[in-house]
Amino acid sequence: xxxxxxIGIIHSELKRLEDCPKQENEGAPAAxxxxxxxxxxxxxxxxxGDRIILLTWLHQSKRDTMVTRPRDNKNAKLxxxxxxxxxxxxxxxxxxxxxVHSVKDNILKVAEIEVLDGTPVIDIKPYLEx
Amino acid sequence: xxxxxxIGIIHSELKRLEDCPKQENEGAPAAxxxxxxxxxxxxxxxxxGDRIILLTWLHQSKRDTMVTRPRDNKNAKLxxxxxxxxxxxxxxxxxxxxxVHSVKDNILKVAEIEVLDGTPVIDIKPYLEx
Numbered sequence: 620x621x622x623x624x625x626i627g628i629i630h631s632e633l634k635r636l637e638d639c640p641k642q643e644n645e646g647a648p649a650a651x652x653x654x655x656x657x658x659x660x661x662x663x664x665x666x667x668g669d670r671i672i673l674l675t676w677l678h679q680s681k682r683d684t685m686v687t688r689p690r691d692n693k694n695a696k697l698x699x700x701x702x703x704x705x706x707x708x709x710x711x712x713x714x715x716x717x718x719v720h721s722v723k724d725n726i727l728k729v730a731e732i733e734v735l736d737g738t739p740v741i742d743i744k745p746y747l748e749x
Numbered sequence: 750x751x752x753x754x755x756i757g758i759i760h761s762e763l764k765r766l767e768d769c770p771k772q773e774n775e776g777a778p779a780a781x782x783x784x785x786x787x788x789x790x791x792x793x794x795x796x797x798g799d800r801i802i803l804l805t806w807l808h809q810s811k812r813d814t815m816v817t818r819p820r821d822n823k824n825a826k827l828x829x830x831x832x833x834x835x836x837x838x839x840x841x842x843x844x845x846x847x848x849v850h851s852v853k854d855n856i857l858k859v860a861e862i863e864v865l866d867g868t869p870v871i872d873i874k875p876y877l878e879x
Contacts, residue, residue: 621806621869623751626831626839658839660815664832671831674804674842676751685790701756701801701873702794709756709788710871712804712842739751741840743831 623676625739626658627725634736636679649720652727652740659725662743667722670746673715673732676739680711713738716746753806755869756788757855764866766809779850782857782870789855792873797852800876803845803862806869810841843868846876 630651632638652673654662665671684707688695700708717729760781762768782803784792795801814837818825830838847859 621753621755621808621871623753623840625751658815658831661829661831661839663816663829665829669832672844674840674844678751685788686793699791699793699795701788701791702799702875704874704877708872709791710753710804712872714802714804714844714874741751742838742842744834744844745832747834 623741625655625676625741626661626743627652627654627740629675629732629734629736629738629740631732631734631736633734636735647731647733650729650732650734652729652743654725654727654740656725662725662727665719665722665727665743667719669719671717671719671729672744672746673713673717673729673734673740674742674744675713675715675734676741677706677711677713678737678739679706679735681707682709682711684708712741753871755785755806755871756791756873757782757784757870759805759864759866759868759870761862761864761866763864766865777861777863780859780862780864782859782873784855784857784870786855792855792857795849795852795857795873797849799849801847801849801859802874802876803843803847803859803864803870804872804874805843805845805864806871807836807841807843808869809836809865811837812839812841814838842871
């Protein structure tokens with residue numbers, strides 16, 4: 620068992636799970652990433668235009684879900700969650716690719732991501748094309 | 750504070766930090782992902798040829814590192830870790846893109862990744878092209 624400490628928090632218009640689109644490209648809104656002061660130095664080189672990977676802690680997820688029907692489609696077959704992007708999974712880490720629109724102090728405005736308001740941010744990495 | 754429970758472990762020829770290349774494309778070896786039995790059902794649909802994202806817990810990392818010189822280059826400027834892929838970061842989550850070569854029971858053989866032997870695996874996601 621390891622411990623995760625949030626390094627920031629997401630502010631978004633998505634206030635409830637029911638508001639969330641199933642994929643980022645289906646109409647999610649732009650969001651704000653507030654970096655907590657203790658971690659501001661680690662974010663000091665993030666600039667507008669940077670493509671980033673945000674890792675979040677999907678705090679409303681079920682951690683005992685091992686299989687799911689993708690996209691809540693009742694006709695889909697039960698699929699192991701490691702083959703899906705379901706938020707319900709043993710360690711509910713969200714992975715979101717975004718672009719930084721602006722940076723002011725410890726506040727990043729980023730392009731549309733499918734993340735609920737109040738979701739903890741646990742890491743930010745540069746997005747490197749493969 | 751949230752708790753992470755490993756869902757598996759990496760077996761690799763990379764036994765020591767000094768053995769690790771700085772990026773996957775610089776000669777890392779193929780590796781084996783052992784999924785723990787409690788999570789085998791979540792991995793049941795992973796098949797040879799699948800492109801996956803492995804999230805690992807970089808257990809030998811320093812968590813109080815906020816700035817680093819990329820690739821240990823003494824001439825590089827001190828850069829906030831959220832703009833680097835340094836394993837030293839507040840929540841030391843490793844993100845590795847790989848391909849599944851074979852699956853036998855709860856053992857996945859995967860293409861070359863830069864991960865130390867014994868590293869905990871915390872999540873597996875499908876890699877979706879953007």
